[in-house]
Amino acid sequence: MSNLLSVQDLHVTFVTPDRTVHAVNGVSFDVKRGETLGILGESGSGKSVTLRSILKLHPEHRTRWSGSIKLEGDEVLGMTGGALADLRGSRVSMIFQEPATAFDPVFTIGHQIAETIKRHTGKSESDAWKRARELLELVHIPSPAQRLKAYPHEMSGGMRQRAMIALALSCDPSLLLADEPTTALDATVQIQVLLLIRELQRELDLGVIFVTHDIGVAVEVSDRIGVMYAGKLVELGGVEQMVDAPRHPYTRGLLASTVHGGMRGQRLEAIPGAPPDLAEPPAACSFAPRCKYAEPKCLAAPPPLTAATEGHLVRCVGRIDTLAT
Amino acid sequence: MAIQSPSLDLGGGAGVRATPAAQVRGYWQQVGRRLRRDPVTLVCAVVLLLIVASALAAPWLGLADPYKTSMIRRLYPVGSPNHLLGTDELGRDMLSRLIHGGRLSLFMGVTPVVCALLIGGLLGITAGFMGGRVNMLIMRIMDVFYAFPSVLLAISLSGAMGAGAENTLLSLTLVFIPPICRVSESVTTQVRGFDFVEAARASGAGTLAIVRVHVLGNVLGPILVYATSLISVAIILAAGLSFLGLGVKPPEPEWGLMLNTLRQAIYVNPLLAALPGVMIFLTSICFNLMSDGLRAAMDVKA
Amino acid sequence: MDRGGSAQPLLLARDLRKHFPIAGGLLGRATRVVRAVDDLSLSVEKGETLGVVGESGCGKSTVARLLMRLIKPDRGTMVLDGDPVDQPHGITVNELRRQVQMVFQDSYASLNPRLTIVETLAFAPKAHGLPSAEARARSRDLLAKVGLDPVHFADRYPHELSGGQRQRVNIARALALRPRLVILDEAVSALDKSVEAQVLNMLADLKSEFGLTYVFISHDLNVVQYLSDRVMVMYLGKIVEIGPVDAIYSDPQHPYTRALLSARPSMDPRKRTREAPIQGDPPNPIDPPSGCRFRTRCPFAEGVCAKAEPLLTDTGAQEVACHMRIKGSGHTRAP
Numbered sequence: 001m002s003n004l005l006s007v008q009d010l011h012v013t014f015v016t017p018d019r020t021v022h023a024v025n026g027v028s029f030d031v032k033r034g035e036t037l038g039i040l041g042e043s044g045s046g047k048s049v050t051l052r053s054i055l056k057l058h059p060e061h062r063t064r065w066s067g068s069i070k071l072e073g074d075e076v077l078g079m080t081g082g083a084l085a086d087l088r089g090s091r092v093s094m095i096f097q098e099p100a101t102a103f104d105p106v107f108t109i110g111h112q113i114a115e116t117i118k119r120h121t122g123k124s125e126s127d128a129w130k131r132a133r134e135l136l137e138l139v140h141i142p143s144p145a146q147r148l149k150a151y152p153h154e155m156s157g158g159m160r161q162r163a164m165i166a167l168a169l170s171c172d173p174s175l176l177l178a179d180e181p182t183t184a185l186d187a188t189v190q191i192q193v194l195l196l197i198r199e200l201q202r203e204l205d206l207g208v209i210f211v212t213h214d215i216g217v218a219v220e221v222s223d224r225i226g227v228m229y230a231g232k233l234v235e236l237g238g239v240e241q242m243v244d245a246p247r248h249p250y251t252r253g254l255l256a257s258t259v260h261g262g263m264r265g266q267r268l269e270a271i272p273g274a275p276p277d278l279a280e281p282p283a284a285c286s287f288a289p290r291c292k293y294a295e296p297k298c299l300a301a302p303p304p305l306t307a308a309t310e311g312h313l314v315r316c317v318g319r320i321d322t323l324a325t
Numbered sequence: 326m327a328i329q330s331p332s333l334d335l336g337g338g339a340g341v342r343a344t345p346a347a348q349v350r351g352y353w354q355q356v357g358r359r360l361r362r363d364p365v366t367l368v369c370a371v372v373l374l375l376i377v378a379s380a381l382a383a384p385w386l387g388l389a390d391p392y393k394t395s396m397i398r399r400l401y402p403v404g405s406p407n408h409l410l411g412t413d414e415l416g417r418d419m420l421s422r423l424i425h426g427g428r429l430s431l432f433m434g435v436t437p438v439v440c441a442l443l444i445g446g447l448l449g450i451t452a453g454f455m456g457g458r459v460n461m462l463i464m465r466i467m468d469v470f471y472a473f474p475s476v477l478l479a480i481s482l483s484g485a486m487g488a489g490a491e492n493t494l495l496s497l498t499l500v501f502i503p504p505i506c507r508v509s510e511s512v513t514t515q516v517r518g519f520d521f522v523e524a525a526r527a528s529g530a531g532t533l534a535i536v537r538v539h540v541l542g543n544v545l546g547p548i549l550v551y552a553t554s555l556i557s558v559a560i561i562l563a564a565g566l567s568f569l570g571l572g573v574k575p576p577e578p579e580w581g582l583m584l585n586t587l588r589q590a591i592y593v594n595p596l597l598a599a600l601p602g603v604m605i606f607l608t609s610i611c612f613n614l615m616s617d618g619l620r621a622a623m624d625v626k627a
Numbered sequence: 628m629d630r631g632g633s634a635q636p637l638l639l640a641r642d643l644r645k646h647f648p649i650a651g652g653l654l655g656r657a658t659r660v661v662r663a664v665d666d667l668s669l670s671v672e673k674g675e676t677l678g679v680v681g682e683s684g685c686g687k688s689t690v691a692r693l694l695m696r697l698i699k700p701d702r703g704t705m706v707l708d709g710d711p712v713d714q715p716h717g718i719t720v721n722e723l724r725r726q727v728q729m730v731f732q733d734s735y736a737s738l739n740p741r742l743t744i745v746e747t748l749a750f751a752p753k754a755h756g757l758p759s760a761e762a763r764a765r766s767r768d769l770l771a772k773v774g775l776d777p778v779h780f781a782d783r784y785p786h787e788l789s790g791g792q793r794q795r796v797n798i799a800r801a802l803a804l805r806p807r808l809v810i811l812d813e814a815v816s817a818l819d820k821s822v823e824a825q826v827l828n829m830l831a832d833l834k835s836e837f838g839l840t841y842v843f844i845s846h847d848l849n850v851v852q853y854l855s856d857r858v859m860v861m862y863l864g865k866i867v868e869i870g871p872v873d874a875i876y877s878d879p880q881h882p883y884t885r886a887l888l889s890a891r892p893s894m895d896p897r898k899r900t901r902e903a904p905i906q907g908d909p910p911n912p913i914d915p916p917s918g919c920r921f922r923t924r925c926p927f928a929e930g931v932c933a934k935a936e937p938l939l940t941d942t943g944a945q946e947v948a949c950h951m952r953i954k955g956s957g958h959t960r961a962p
Binding site: 043159217243258259 | 682683789790791819820821822823824825827828831846847848849850852853872876886887890891892893894895896897899900902903904905906907908909
């Protein structure tokens with residue numbers, strides 16, 4: 001099956017009079033229909049910037065992109081204006097962390113969904129509302145007919161998140177981008193939304209890119225996981241490979257420092273230090289200052305992404321497996 | 326150079342250090358730096374400085390006597406010999422009157438705002454911080470005054486008290502107290518809800534200490550921005566009152582009064598009649614733009 | 628400063644109630660009430676870490692603020708190591724605040740953006756009478772204790788620090804008055820996982836160094852399990868289950884506790900969650916359901932659950948508020 005989305009060597013830099021930030025420094029990955037790619041990283045890793053670049057959401061006057069983002073063969077980075085507006089919402093959709101701000105508070109949910117449908121598909125008013133109601137049923141919102149007339153503030157957090165998913169799916173996109181959609185939700189609601197996204201992905205054969213900082217969430221929804229650090233992918237592989245046998249020291253560090261009850265009484269293996277300042281593009285391995293397996297060659301040049309085993313890529317030149325832990 | 330913090334202790338645990346971002350100085354220094362870099366604000370500042378400086382130095386600038394009338398040399402046009410900007414309807418030198426007029430007009434513009442800032446600011450911060458009944462009492466009183474449009478209020482107060490510079494100052498001060506109070510109250514209420522104020526309360530500090538250390542520093546900025554935007558309104562209102570005969574009395578030079586007395590010259594020499602208006606316009610817009618610049622500079626989400 | 632010895636609880640709260648009126652109606656009179664905390668009693672033992680878990684609307688943040696008397700309870704009493712609080716023969720609220728301190732969730736909003744770090748840390752000791760030089764010296768010591776080099780950090784402003792560094796400052800600020808009890812209200816929730824691990828290690832070190840007692844409020848069940856000795860589960864302003872951490876996690880008895888524990892995402896891709904443990908959102912604390920507040924989402928709810936409110940009952944290892952565990956309650960599953 002050909003790739004739905006193909007990102008090649010993406011670089012994103014923000015330039016303002018005060019400072020320059022090299023947010024993404026050469027990211028490449030593919031996503032196929034019917035698969036979920038989880039992108040795992042902490043703040044400053046560049047995961048959200050990567051996601052938003054797929055829709056070119058950053059302000060043009062202070063963002064520099066280079067590389068290629070191809071959606072079903074069409075180059076997104078070269079698009080502007082009308083072509084971009086056509087792409088957003090109809091071929092690629094995004095759901096965000098804060099459902100409260102994704103909706104306009106002065107219009108009803110039904111109105112906003114119907115408007116989007118009309119804009120992209122040219123359906124009539126009544127057809128659009130019918131479709132909006134179908135979508136609310138699809139995301140398991142109870143009493144969908146009444147909810148169409150509800151305002152965003154009248155709904156609970158979980159309900160709004162489902163409505164946002166309905167809005168995102170309203171024009172049959174082939175790719176769904178999810179930027180930490182469950183981070184602000186309560187635990188019992190989070191699991192419901194995660195299951196919903198998995199179910200919808202199966203039913204609609206969507207490609208999904210799910211950005212999160214929570215390993216458990218990534219494991220629940222992803223088929224493959226990519227770990228980002230300092231604007232680069234440091235490891236990419238199938239979800240089982242990543243959990244059973246992570247090869248990059250940062251991934252291992254993340255897994256080791258994720259708290260679970262079994263660690264009670266022991267000291268946590270925290271990764272020392274903090275992520276680097278991205279004012280300069282990296283000249284060597286960005287993780288080396290914090291890495292307990294670091295060697296002199298790690299500081300010599302940026303390590304390339306190489307295949308450790310089939311389908312499992314790692315960006316590390318240290319010999320992590322030959323060293324005793 | 327990509328490797329950070331060579332002093333990093335790789336042992337992990339609580340002894341971790343990381344070098345924070347580049348040395349940035351305090352908040353107001355940053356605001357000052359941003360203001361200096363904003364071209365619009367700089368230009369306005371220079372213009373205002375010229376106007377204010379010339380107004381202050383007026384008696385010593387070697388200008389003609391602003392009160393000396395001459396029945397022969399009336400309504401000379403702009404660019405006449407000896408009278409750079411012409412003469413007014415009583416033969417007085419326009420340039421001199423405009424610059425001398427700046428003294429009174431600026432004074433009438435700035436003083437009420439400063440007084441209202443002190444009184445309204447104090448009331449508003451008190452209302453915002455105390456909340457409850459005190460807040461209701463203060464704000465409802467302000468609402469009564471707010472019900473009147475400011476121009477109408479100024480005219481009625483001046484009309485009731487009579488014309489004259491002192492009464493104008495008083496009435497303008499009274500007009501500006503409610504809006505400044507309202508802005509102060511709203512900002513103070515907002516800041517009071519912030520976690521760090523709650524944390525200060527949680528540490529058991531007294532109210533005065535909390536207000537002094539935590540509230541004032543964060544509240545004065547927005548209030549100041551609003552107050553500076555009122556200066557231009559004050560200048561226009563003062564000029565308006567003088568135009569209506571309720572403000573400064575002749576023969577004092579004041580831009581609004583000059584607009585009034587030069588009305589008759591509109592058909593004879595429109596440029597001359599417009600000159601005081603130009604000064605009002607220039608001064609007001611400079612204050613406005615500087616206020617905008619201050620607000621933008623303070624909006625640093627650093 | 629220990630008065631009653633180890634057998635006496637450090638902090639005892641009885642029948643705390645806090646309702647927030649919502650202004651509505653013609654004259655702004657309160658027509659509806661948010662019943663944030665209702666008749667809640669708890670005790671905190673000396674030297675323990677009491678974990679408090681629950682979702683939005685459960686009242687855990689309100690409880691934190693009630694314990695610090697940042698808000699005044701409508702009803703209920705508090706006793707700190709034998710001394711009644713805010714009562715004629717006890718200690719004042721100010722004295723309570725010297726011994727009980729709090730760390731908030733939002734590390735940025737908790738710090739005055741106009742003050743340097745050392746000024747923020749010195750504020751409380753100075754307000755309590757310590758001379759300025761001594762307060763600043765103590766502040767610098769505290770910075771070092773929380774892993775921030777005073778040379779680098781003392782004269783910085785909050786916006787120059789990262790989230791983890793700011794939270795360390797907040798913890799240092801809480802320790803400035805040398806308290807006995809520290810309430811951590813979602814103190815690590817907003818941090819990245821790797822930073823969270825650093826801060827948790829630090830909290831453990833500080834606890835043993837200063838002999839502190841913690842009340843750790845969080846929505847993250849894993850962190851609570853790691854850190855706490857006892858755990859308290861809250862729902863809509865009430866405690867539904869409380870007990871030693873092992874008992875709660877290995878044998879949860881309240882249906883809500885069970886749902887919370889199984890709602891945690893699985894870390895094993897081969898054993899993914901198949902079904903959500905409960906449906907719907909946590910309800911609003913305005914007009915909570917009658918009787919047992921959890922009954923609207925409980926798969927085992929019966930008639931008796933709507934009529935009577937289950938009280939916390941001792942079931943051996945822990946205490947549970949559920950009719951299924953109360954003898955003779957009328958529930959078909961009751962013993």
